Amino acid sequence: MKEYLENSFDKLASKLPYLKEIELTFSVPNIASHGDLALNAAMLLAKKLKRNPREIAQEIVDNFEVDKNIIDKIEIAGPGFINFLFKPEFLANIINRINEEDESFGKSDRFKGKKALVEFVSANPTGPLTVGHGRNAVIGDTVANLLEWAGYDVEREYYFNNAGRQMRVLGDSLRLRYLQLKGEDIDFPEDYYQGQYLIDIAKKLYAENKSVDTGQSSIEFFKDFAEKEIFTEIQNTLKGIGIRFDNYFNEHTLYEDKKIDDVLNRLKESNLSYEKDNAIWFRLSELEQENDKVIVKSTGEPTYRLPDIAYHLTKFERGYDIIVDLFGSDHAATYPDVLAGVKALGYDEQKVKVLIHQFVTVLENGEVVKMSTRKANFITLDELIEKVGSDVVRYFFIMRNISSHLNFDIDLARKQSDENPVFYLQYAHARICSILRMTEEEGLKSSFQNLELLTHPSEQNLIKKMHQFKDELNVAIDQYEPQRLANYLEELAAAFHKFYTDCRIIGSGKELAEARIALVKAVKIVIKNGLTILGLTAPERM
């Protein structure tokens, strides 16, 4: 219906040129008596035209060509709102469309032919994924799904670093655990990786081979072994919530492929770097940043900024139209430097969309669990999936605005598992499937012949809700706000459950019953598609 008004107003603008001066936004009023869509243009124009807003509204309405088959009523209300009320028969046509388009209802080709890269998770293989990584993983995958529905060709990428100090400590931690298994009395350093998972890996190694060389030069071997085990584990965890990556990008290849040297040379040529105190500095103060920062330490080792810039250049070179980076707020400080570098080297940094999600606070037994991979004290994503299931995990991580802190109360998610919103949505779907099974037994079919019989307020409300699906989807896509879709689906499910209690199908007369079946099938499709985008299952029975 929004589409219809937008097109109509495009035409109207040639008669009333001042309409071109403002952005026309049709919004769904929160009070039903205010119509189906409202336009606030008259108020916006009042000042510009120095005229009374209600008078302008009247002029707009007078010039608007009303198609009686589509629009029921136009009203001017309040300070100058123009409220449009649509003909129920017109609105009901969406039931046909949804049934026809079926599982592609909601897909668009707005960005057809465009390539997108979504980089997420990107945890280094030093331990199992935690709950915090879980939020990142689910948001990233859902954003990728949304982009796909908007027509993008999307690649999911995981960036990692398996070199450096962190990984050496990991390797040495495993070496010491291995020695402990051999019965040696080892004083395990406090700043080493304390987690049980490394003891388990040591046990596995020990079972395979009891005489591994454990001299100082063996750290590399232990590192490799730990990395391989941990990475396998990470991939299994991700598989458990339905996430797969197209690419795993190893930071190390940036060195092998001379990308790092390349960046260094280009910065130097552009006079954006200089040497001081034996280190190489990045002249960020020339790039609207606060201070210059070190990119190569006096030890010769690069700081994280250098490979990050080199990595982003490869993203540009690979020809994506849009580059999405997702990370937690603890990394929020790193990206301005990287973007400044990218821009200074001549790339369009506008293509990079940085999404920063806030932390997850995990509560268990009423207490906040502090997360640290290094310390043994963390809850793994695996444990969480095992406790509450993949669907609940995905939904909980996506149901809130990504810039809000998220409280994940494990006891609550588990204990109230039959009262949480995930099941509310899924139950609506299962209920419809059940209805369809029953009506089939009764010999009733879906029919578009008598959709005008769907006049009950609950039916009308349901139809109008379905009209909003694409709008909500577009907002979720354009604003990178997946929680929009979750909120919408809850509203749709509520509208369905209300319909279910108000309107029966079996026993309501063949014509009405068959129209209602068509309606309910459409709802099923929308819920299913929504759940699919969110990465959840749509159960047929519960």
Next chain:
RNA sequence: GCCCACGUAGCUCAGUGGAUAGAGCAUCGGUUUCCUAAACCGCAGGCCGCAGGUUCAAUUCCUGCCGUGGGUACCA
């Protein structure tokens, strides 16, 4: 100190500058001879952190303050 995000009902949180600020949970009460009660209906619950400003209109935009979290390294 400085930078970023957040602050909405008892709790967890929705809310593209618009009309009477919403939902779930928790509390209390009601609905099943009938397609799944994992549902529906009702009661109650609010200085939208505080103070200014912009606007015809501010929970929404701007400034300051307070509170929470994160960042502020030749750690990533």
